[in-house]
Structure formats: structure tokens, C-alpha cells
Amino acid sequence: MQLSEINSGTSNVNGIGKVGNFFHTYFSDTADSNEKISSKPREHTDIEGNKVNEEFGDILSFEKRSGAPIQVLLVGHMDTVFPKTHSFQSPQKLDANTLLGPGVADMKGGILVMLTALQAFEASNHGGQLGWRVILNADEETGSHGSVDTLVSAAAHADAGLIYEPALADGTLSRARKGSGNFTVVATGKAAHAGREFELGRNAIMGLYAAANRLEQLTDLAQGITVNIARIAGGTVLNVVPAQAVLQFNVRCHSAEQQKALDSTMKQILQEVTEQSEVAFELSGSFSRPPKTISPANQLLMDWVTESGKQLSIDVQYKDTGGCCDGNNLAAAGLPNVDTLGVLGGQIHTAEEYMLIDSLTERTKLSLSILEKISTDGDRLQALSEQGKVN
Ligand SMILES: [Zn+2]
Missing domain, CATH: 3.40.630.10 (Zn peptidases)
Incomplete structure (x- = not known):
């Protein structure tokens, strides 16, 4: 006691x-x-x-x-x-x-x-x-x-x-x-006035949202793979297209081979979403629990x-x-x-x-x-x- x-x-x-x-x-x-x-x-x-x-x-x-x-x-x-x-x-x-x-x-x-x-x-x-x-x-x-x-x-x-x-x-x-890994993605877009130059902005939250959606779809319960989109934050005030957003997520799976495959798929997804959205992503974290x-x-x-x-x-x-x-x-x-x-x-x-x-x-x-x-x-x-x- x-x-x-x-x-x-x-x-x-x-x-x-x-x-x-x-x-x-x-x-x-x-x-x-x-x-x-x-x-x-x-x-x-x-x-x-x-x-x-x-x-x-x-x-x-x-x-x-x-x-x-x-x-x-x-x-x-x-x-x-x-x-x-x-x-x-x-x-x-x-x-x-x-x-x-x-x-x-x-x-x-x-x-x-x-x-x-x-x-x-x-x-x-x-x-x-x-x-x-x-x-x-x-x-x-x-x-x-x-x-x-x-x-x-x-x-x-x-x-x-x-x-x-x-x-x-x-x-x-x-x-x-x-095994389990915690990851963070920092999304960087481009700020712009939401009224005057909306089209010049690159919305970091929407880019990250697209990426989170695709990452979540890696979940495969039959294979024992789970991707938990755990925390998301970003943006500043309502009349600015947000230039930054951050996502934290947890990935779990049964084998080292799965971890390796997931690692490269995650990077590939971020790359593809960047090409579509012009929002840049920086991925950090690792599978610290094999x-x-x-x-x-x-x-x-x-x-x-x-x-x-x-x-x-x-x-x-x-x-x-x-x-x-x-x-x-x-x-x-x-x-x-x-x-x-x-x-x-x-x-x-x-x-x-x-x-x-x-x-x-x-x-x-x-x-x-x-x-x-x-x-x-x-x-x-x-x-x-x-x-x-x-x-
Ligand atoms: Zn304990």
C-alpha cells in the first residue's frame, strides 16, 4: 500500500x-x-x-x-x-x-x-x-x-x-x-487567406485526413493488423487555410515480415497523398516493440x-x-x-x-x-x- x-x-x-x-x-x-x-x-x-x-x-x-x-x-x-x-x-x-x-x-x-x-x-x-x-x-x-x-x-x-x-x-x-509501433506524421501545406486567396492555400488538415484514411485502411483483422488513428491536431484560425497538422497513430501486427511490409506501405501512401494534395509529410516513430x-x-x-x-x-x-x-x-x-x-x-x-x-x-x-x-x-x-x- x-x-x-x-x-x-x-x-x-x-x-x-x-x-x-x-x-x-x-x-x-x-x-x-x-x-x-x-x-x-x-x-x-x-x-x-x-x-x-x-x-x-x-x-x-x-x-x-x-x-x-x-x-x-x-x-x-x-x-x-x-x-x-x-x-x-x-x-x-x-x-x-x-x-x-x-x-x-x-x-x-x-x-x-x-x-x-x-x-x-x-x-x-x-x-x-x-x-x-x-x-x-x-x-x-x-x-x-x-x-x-x-x-x-x-x-x-x-x-x-x-x-x-x-x-x-x-x-x-x-x-x-x-508487435507495436507508434508513429507521428507532421503535415505541411501552405497558409492562405480563406476569403481572398483560398485557391493558393494547401490545406494540411485535409491532406492529413486523406493520409489518415488510407493508413487506417491497412487494418486487416484477419491478418492481425490494426492501425489506430489515435490523435490529430492542426490549424489556427477560421479564416486561414491551415498550413500545419499533426497525426499520431499506433500500428500492431503479428510478425516482423508484416512490420517490414507495413513500414514501406506507410511511406508509399504518404508519398502518393503528397503527389495528389501538395501537402508534405514527415513521418517519425518506429516499431519499438517487435x-x-x-x-x-x-x-x-x-x-x-x-x-x-x-x-x-x-x-x-x-x-x-x-x-x-x-x-x-x-x-x-x-x-x-x-x-x-x-x-x-x-x-x-x-x-x-x-x-x-x-x-x-x-x-x-x-x-x-x-x-x-x-x-x-x-x-x-x-x-x-x-x-x-x-x-
Ligand atoms: Zn506493466
Whole structure:
């Protein structure tokens, strides 16, 4: 509850620092070494068409037995989607087993699961050949632009990834995930007096409207492709043909091939609309979340989670999702991972976000059992991953 009360919206670097201090105390007690890493600032174009530099909080890293033959990477994010100005700021116990609050499920509760599982693992006799690294980043909710390099380089030294996003309220975990990209188009036309020289103007809003229409038509639900025209702004006063307009949109799909094809089709559409409308377009943004597909090594890790669940009478089920998380980037970097090992909860990203309190203990036991399994059989995972790289 104490943690939920500290606001840590992605833009609240100060609040994230406080959450970081809290976790630092406990993780550094269990780890051999720890490190604070600066997030990379992100340059992007806002809805007014201005280039802005966004800063993020520090990334925390903790390591144990970095020389051990089998290495696990555990990942959590300290940020939430609720900025300081949001009305949803404090936790509230709804009943004996339900805690409502910002970040309780996504994912402060999840980081607690990770922490207690590691503490229990270190207290057991299973250590030895298993080493681990924890990375807590500060910008997952806006796409991990400032932390993705750190995550990808850590993935190169690990054999398995465990990520503590919340499971669904019924305990279902995520399997494959769609890839996702956020894009901005700045349209530049030509201003003119709407009464005196209307014909000399080139209307940036109408050009952008035509482009948005065609981009939206790339949506193909049967193929799993969605284009969400999310924000549009432009124009000044009513007697001026608008010279500038800005569009922001999100694209999701299942495969890297689709992302590549969409990338070039989007550019082609903008080119064609420019030829027709004489409105120029500048496209920025990228597919920052690659699709998460399930490799044989990833399937083996998922099977181990299922087995571990069975021993604890937890029925583990998996479901594909269109949502993204750091599991996307780790999988694309070749690291098999299960990314919803946190608490059970629901209504995340809304003011009704809740977690089921008894899942803290249940999922800690599950993670402990997975760590033990990786510690015993991790070489099988390594062999399968190597095979995947060769093929
Ligand atoms: Zn999350």
C-alpha cells in the first residue's frame, strides 16, 4: 500500500526515484552487486509538431553470482500510467482479498513477487549454478525507449527471462504478443487567406485526413493488423487555410515480415497523398516493440512454468495477446521468457486497477519453483536456444 501511494507515472522522475530507493534497499541486500544506469532520453515529435526530448528515471540493476553457468534475467518496471495530475493516487482495500490502487498489479505487486521469490531462493540450497540479474526500468509504460538498450544487452548474457507483468484475474499468462509501433506524421501545406486567396492555400488538415484514411485502411483483422488513428491536431484560425497538422497513430501486427511490409506501405501512401494534395509529410516513430513469437526454447520454459504450477496445484493457462511489454524486446533479442509472472489482477491502466492479495504468496511460490527448475535443468534450455540460433 505504501508503494502504491508513491506516484510513479512515467514522467514523474522524482517519484520513480522514491520507488527505486524502496526496492534498492531490499534487492541490494540479496544481490552481490548493484548499479544505477541512466535511461537514454527519447527524442520525439509531440502533437503540436515540436521536437521534444523526454527524460526518464534511472534504471536499477542487481546481480548475483554473475559467473554462474546458468543465468536468469528478471525484469520489472517501476513506472505506472498514472501521472501526478491523475485523480487515481491512493490504494484502498475493497475486501479481504482485493486491493485497489495505482500500480498495485502493474506492477509494484509484481516486483514484490520477484523480490520475495529471490529471497526465498537464496535462503534455499538451490543457488550454486544459477546466477541472476534484476533490471527495474522506469519507462516501460511509454515503450521502454530509454531502457531497451540495457535490456537487450542484458538478454545477451541470460538463458531465461522472467518478467513480472500481472497475470489476468483468473491466473492466465500471456503467450505470443503482437508487435507495436507508434508513429507521428507532421503535415505541411501552405497558409492562405480563406476569403481572398483560398485557391493558393494547401490545406494540411485535409491532406492529413486523406493520409489518415488510407493508413487506417491497412487494418486487416484477419491478418492481425490494426492501425489506430489515435490523435490529430492542426490549424489556427477560421479564416486561414491551415498550413500545419499533426497525426499520431499506433500500428500492431503479428510478425516482423508484416512490420517490414507495413513500414514501406506507410511511406508509399504518404508519398502518393503528397503527389495528389501538395501537402508534405514527415513521418517519425518506429516499431519499438517487435512481435513476440514462441521459439522452441521459449516453449520449453513455458512448459516448465506449467509443470511448476502443477506441483503447487496452480492450473497455468496461456493466451496470446495484442498487448506489448518488455517480453517483446527480450524475445526479439533471442531470450526465451515468460512475461506475466506477477500478481493476479485486472482493470490495469484504469482507476479501477486491482490486485488479488493472496496471489502475492501463490505467485511467489510459483516463481521460486521456476527458479529451482531453471537451476536444475537450465542446460537443456541453453542447448535448445543454441540450436535455435544455428537453425
Ligand atoms: Zn506493466
